[in-house]
Amino acid sequence: MTFKNRKRLNRFIVLMIVLVGMVICLFPIYEMVSTSLKYEVDAFSLPPKWIFRPTFENYRNVLLSNGFGRYFFNSVIVALSTTFFSVCTGALAGYSFSRFKYKGKKLLIVFTLLLRMIPPVILVIPVFVIWNSLGLANTRIGLVLVYIGLNLPFNIWVLKTFISEIPRSLDESATIDGCSDWMVFSRIILPLIAPGLSVAGIFTFRIAWNEYILSLVLTNRFTRTLPVAVSLFLTDAGTEWGKITAIATITAIPAFIFTFTAAKKLIMGMTAGAVKG
Amino acid sequence: MKRNKSPYLFALPAIAVLLLVMVVPVVSGIRLSFFEWFLRDIRKEPVFVGLRNFIDLFGSENFQTSIRVTLVFTISVVCLELFVGLVLALLLEDGLPGLRFFRTVFILPVMIAPVVVGVIWKFLYNPSYGKINYFLSVLGLKEVGWLSDPHMALISIIITDIWQWTPFVFLLLLAGLQGIPSDLSDAARVDGANYLQNLIHIKLPCISGVIGITAVLRLIDAFRGLVVMFIMTNGGPGVSTEILSLHLYKTAFTDQRLGKASAVAVILLGIITLLSIIFITKNMKDET
Numbered sequence: 001m002t003f004k005n006r007k008r009l010n011r012f013i014v015l016m017i018v019l020v021g022m023v024i025c026l027f028p029i030y031e032m033v034s035t036s037l038k039y040e041v042d043a044f045s046l047p048p049k050w051i052f053r054p055t056f057e058n059y060r061n062v063l064l065s066n067g068f069g070r071y072f073f074n075s076v077i078v079a080l081s082t083t084f085f086s087v088c089t090g091a092l093a094g095y096s097f098s099r100f101k102y103k104g105k106k107l108l109i110v111f112t113l114l115l116r117m118i119p120p121v122i123l124v125i126p127v128f129v130i131w132n133s134l135g136l137a138n139t140r141i142g143l144v145l146v147y148i149g150l151n152l153p154f155n156i157w158v159l160k161t162f163i164s165e166i167p168r169s170l171d172e173s174a175t176i177d178g179c180s181d182w183m184v185f186s187r188i189i190l191p192l193i194a195p196g197l198s199v200a201g202i203f204t205f206r207i208a209w210n211e212y213i214l215s216l217v218l219t220n221r222f223t224r225t226l227p228v229a230v231s232l233f234l235t236d237a238g239t240e241w242g243k244i245t246a247i248a249t250i251t252a253i254p255a256f257i258f259t260f261t262a263a264k265k266l267i268m269g270m271t272a273g274a275v276k277g
Numbered sequence: 278m279k280r281n282k283s284p285y286l287f288a289l290p291a292i293a294v295l296l297l298v299m300v301v302p303v304v305s306g307i308r309l310s311f312f313e314w315f316l317r318d319i320r321k322e323p324v325f326v327g328l329r330n331f332i333d334l335f336g337s338e339n340f341q342t343s344i345r346v347t348l349v350f351t352i353s354v355v356c357l358e359l360f361v362g363l364v365l366a367l368l369l370e371d372g373l374p375g376l377r378f379f380r381t382v383f384i385l386p387v388m389i390a391p392v393v394v395g396v397i398w399k400f401l402y403n404p405s406y407g408k409i410n411y412f413l414s415v416l417g418l419k420e421v422g423w424l425s426d427p428h429m430a431l432i433s434i435i436i437t438d439i440w441q442w443t444p445f446v447f448l449l450l451l452a453g454l455q456g457i458p459s460d461l462s463d464a465a466r467v468d469g470a471n472y473l474q475n476l477i478h479i480k481l482p483c484i485s486g487v488i489g490i491t492a493v494l495r496l497i498d499a500f501r502g503l504v505v506m507f508i509m510t511n512g513g514p515g516v517s518t519e520i521l522s523l524h525l526y527k528t529a530f531t532d533q534r535l536g537k538a539s540a541v542a543v544i545l546l547g548i549i550t551l552l553s554i555i556f557i558t559k560n561m562k563d564e565t
Contacts, residue, residue, distance in 0.1 A: 014373065025383060026385070029385060044405075047411070048411065092291065096283075096284045117552070122525075129305070145297070146298045148294050152291050212504045230396060231392055231507075231508060234399075244400075255390070271452040
């Protein structure tokens with residue numbers, strides 16, 4: 001075998017492995033989406049019907065089901081307000097951590113890093129108890145508050161990194177021109193860290209939209225979010241897999257959108273911290 | 278540097294929220310682990326019982342099983358994901374036509390809600406109309422009771438976790454490999470190193486930091502997660518898939534024992550804090 005042929009063969013094998021990997025990666029998602037578009041007879045038929053007549057019946061049933069509109073609305077409100085507040089407070093703190101020297105700063109940074117790892121399930125009991133006594137249980141505000149805190153360590157840390165990359169001379173000259181710290185932050189820093197804000201925003205939105213355990217415990221039938229609704233469908237609907245996969249697909253829509261519009265930012269956010277640069 | 282109050286003011290909102298929703302709850306959770314308190318009697322005062330919750334836990338068979346399940350789960354997913362992710366990253370590091378598309382597709386499982394992942398795989402594993410048993414029967418293999426067989430359920434969950442998280446590991450390791458200065462491998466090749474020598478003496482040492490951080494990150498996440506088990510098996514059959522975080526949840530909201538559940542939380546917190554300290558020291562070392 002010539003060298004060139006061998007190289008081609010290698011490339012072919014690599015390509016095959018990658019294709020198999022892609023099929024394994026995508027098949028479960030395809031299975032969810034396709035089941036949601038099938039009539040019940042087609043969904044359960046074995047051997048499976050790879051070609052079938054699609055229907056939106058399952059989606060109609062989900063959209064018209066009791067409470068769906070409310071759960072969807074709750075999810076949107078909760079995810080958007082969490083994203084807004086968590087990214088804003090994160091940027092402020094990131095600015096403070098990156099630009100100023102003061103007593104206790106290092107301790108605060110290590111502290112926020114430690115908090116980043118806290119499992120939500122550890123917070124469930126105490127937050128449930130405290131929110132009940134503060135009247136925040138079963139409210140969207142209560143849920144948003146926890147989510148802001150849950151996302152803050154990551155946001156502070158990502159935005160601090162972005163701010164540290166801006167040359168200091170920029171804000172120093174602005175200060176000499178008479179800008180206050182607040183003006184430096186809002187007029188110079190914020191516009192320059194726009195890419196960082198969107199990385200933090202996407203990751204925060206994802207966690208707030210996907211989170212399950214806290215929402216299960218801290219909301220009621222008026223304030224619950226989509227993931228909890230999915231799990232209720234699973235117990236209520238029993239074997240109605242058409243409806244279950246339809247609501248699961250709806251819940252996955254933001255994941256699809258982010259993946260196909262912001263892949264680069266997502267990879268940036270995921271690798272930030274583990275890989276330098 | 279200026280001496281003014283603004284650095285504190287900028288950090289204040291974040292610190293206040295973190296205190297309210299994380300620090301205060303964690304502290305009160307630790308306190309609660311020394312009390313007996315039932316969910317149904319939540320209006321009554323908790324009763325101080327000292328270390329009894331912890332003594333109960335270590336004597337409880339379910340807790341011991343849960344610890345074992347947790348260790349098997351976390352160690353196997355981290356090892357398998359690192360192995361598969363590393364092989365994929367090594368295969369793809371030189372780039373392929375369409376690599377960007379592959380990378381995009383690989384992000385999807387990470388982005389999708391754990392609840393949805395649980396739903397998908399519960400359907401795939403379904404004994405009567407799940408596709409996995411169908412594929413096995415097409416290949417002439419025996420059907421498997423994926424989620425109903427106590428010996429298989431944890432393996433099924435591990436497979437699901439590998440499906441969801443290997444892409445993440447792959448992306449981190451790929452970024453690590455691509456960060457190796459190319460003159461290093463080039464120099465080795467000029468000196469006559471073959472692929473394997475290059476891998477063992479150049480590439481792996483160069484990305485050992487990234488491998489370590491990825492491992493710790495995944496380990497922490499594996500300890501944190503419970504939703505996929507919650508949806509797919511609710512810890513069963515028996516307690517064969519009840520990892521520590523799910524054990525915590527069920528102790529609190531099924532058995533209604535808030536104090537005992539808080540003791541589980543303290544143990545989980547101890548493990549996570551230990552792992553986090555490893556992560557932070559590794560991370561800070563890399564940053565300087």
